[in-house]
Amino acid sequence: MSAHVDFPVCLRLAGKRVLLVGAGTIADERSQQLVEAGARVRVVAPVVSPRIQRLAEAGRLELIERVWRPEDTLEQQLVFVATDDPEVSRAVAAEARARGLWLNTADVPELCDFTLPSVGRRGPLVVAVSTSGLAPALARVLRQQFLEQVTPGHVRLARLSGWLRKRLPRGAARMRLLKHLVEGEAGALLVRGERRAAWARVRAALETFGETT
Numbered sequence: 001m002s003a004h005v006d007f008p009v010c011l012r013l014a015g016k017r018v019l020l021v022g023a024g025t026i027a028d029e030r031s032q033q034l035v036e037a038g039a040r041v042r043v044v045a046p047v048v049s050p051r052i053q054r055l056a057e058a059g060r061l062e063l064i065e066r067v068w069r070p071e072d073t074l075e076q077q078l079v080f081v082a083t084d085d086p087e088v089s090r091a092v093a094a095e096a097r098a099r100g101l102w103l104n105t106a107d108v109p110e111l112c113d114f115t116l117p118s119v120g121r122r123g124p125l126v127v128a129v130s131t132s133g134l135a136p137a138l139a140r141v142l143r144q145q146f147l148e149q150v151t152p153g154h155v156r157l158a159r160l161s162g163w164l165r166k167r168l169p170r171g172a173a174r175m176r177l178l179k180h181l182v183e184g185e186a187g188a189l190l191v192r193g194e195r196r197a198a199w200a201r202v203r204a205a206l207e208t209f210g211e212t213t
Ligand SMILES: C[C@@]1(CC(=O)O)C2=NC(=C\c3[nH]c(c(CCC(=O)O)c3CC(=O)O)Cc3[nH]c(c(CC(=O)O)c3CCC(=O)O)/C=C3\N/C(=C\2)[C@@H](CCC(=O)O)[C@]3(C)CC(=O)O)/[C@H]1CCC(=O)O
Pocket: 104, 105, 106, 107, 108, 109, 112, 114, 115, 116, 117, 118, 119, 129, 130, 131, 132, 133, 134, 135, 136, 137, 139, 140, 143
């Protein structure tokens, strides 16, 4: 796996049909993350964790309580496998591949079309660490360390940037302003929590923006 050069992406899964094979410890966490991402999740497994059972009862995912069958893969767009049997991973992977679907499996890295990084969130800010499959435990430790660097001020800065991006017309002037906001004094003040002073600079920059567009 270390020989692979991975290509990280952030998937938008809202409304996407996602198959999850297995409903034990690992699948439990996955199911919650997928539901939160807005995916239309189908779980197939004979033994089901209490959380997945609850999500199914609340109508937040579809639960099929039996072993996986090839037809479960029909009309799915993305596949996760988290069972305690690598043979199941191989069978699901073969079916997924035949259908051109992307697959992640928790137990056989060489079958993965994509792997999962360790993820931490502060509002809209996401820290994700991959070790190219070498050291998942290290990914978790580094993710925790990186997340500690992300302050409420960074979240404010990201939200302000998002707000400005919606309101200002695209183009070189907007790019300059947003880079200046994040890299310059206004950003530093906002990160330190000095909101008034930060706003004064943002307002000044906005006045100049009007002149330069
Ligand atoms: C990051 C994280 C994301 C997540 O799962 O959400 C994740 N594993 C996490 C934790 C973790 N996993 C394992 C341990 C015990 C220590 C150890 O064994 O090393 C710990 C540590 C712990 O639990 O603290 C065991 C393990 N993991 C894999 C195998 C199979 C194998 O290697 O053969 C085995 C052996 C199973 C066995 O022996 O039975 C495989 C994969 N695990 C990956 C991701 C992908 C590569 C990610 C990367 O490139 O870094 C990949 C390739 C496939 C995939 O799952 O996508 C999540 C941290 C979540 C968090 O941040 O809290």
